[in-house]
Amino acid sequence: MSQAKYDERTEQHIASLQPDFADRVRQWLAECRQQGLNPYIHFGSRSIEEQRKLRQKFLAGGPKAVDPERSYHCYGRAFDWVNITDADGGDAGLAWDDDKTYAKGTHIGAQFQIVGIGSGDNDHLQDARFGTFADLPRSEFGSFPA
Numbered sequence: 001m002s003q004a005k006y007d008e009r010t011e012q013h014i015a016s017l018q019p020d021f022a023d024r025v026r027q028w029l030a031e032c033r034q035q036g037l038n039p040y041i042h043f044g045s046r047s048i049e050e051q052r053k054l055r056q057k058f059l060a061g062g063p064k065a066v067d068p069e070r071s072y073h074c075y076g077r078a079f080d081w082v083n084i085t086d087a088d089g090g091d092a093g094l095a096w097d098d099d100k101t102y103a104k105g106t107h108i109g110a111q112f113q114i115v116g117i118g119s120g121d122n123d124h125l126q127d128a129r130f131g132t133f134a135d136l137p138r139s140e141f142g143s144f145p146a
């Protein structure tokens with residue numbers, strides 16, 4: 001990919017979020033860039049069906065995934081990101097294992113009410129205005145812009 005392609009996909013994923021959250025994610029992105037990071041947002045909202053499949057895979061021994069009802073992605077209030085170190089370097093140009101960079105991005109999130117969920121889920125950030133999944137508006141479940 002190229003920087004332009006990453007930016008285009010990042011914007012598509014931001015546009016899939018609830019508008020008030022998307023606004024804060026754009027501010028977060030700008031501040032990250034200001035501080036020398038180059039985030040690529042590779043996931044935004046996720047359909048209930050897609051999350052259900054991920055959950056089933058997890059129960060069959062795959063990567064960790066919660067039920068759709070508990071996933072902020074299914075309410076349009078979470079995103080997954082990775083820092084780009086070399087936009088033209090393919091997967092090797094993405095800092096998947098860089099804990100320090102993730103910590104910095106998570107720290108920057110605080111001023112925009114964006115939080116991480118801790119251990120093992122470095123790349124995931126979500127809306128801090130909702131303390132737990134039980135606080136998320138039911139009307140937003142499976143219902144988001146894209």
Ligand SMILES: [Zn+2]
Binds near residue numbers: 073078079080123125
């Ligand atoms: Zn996530």
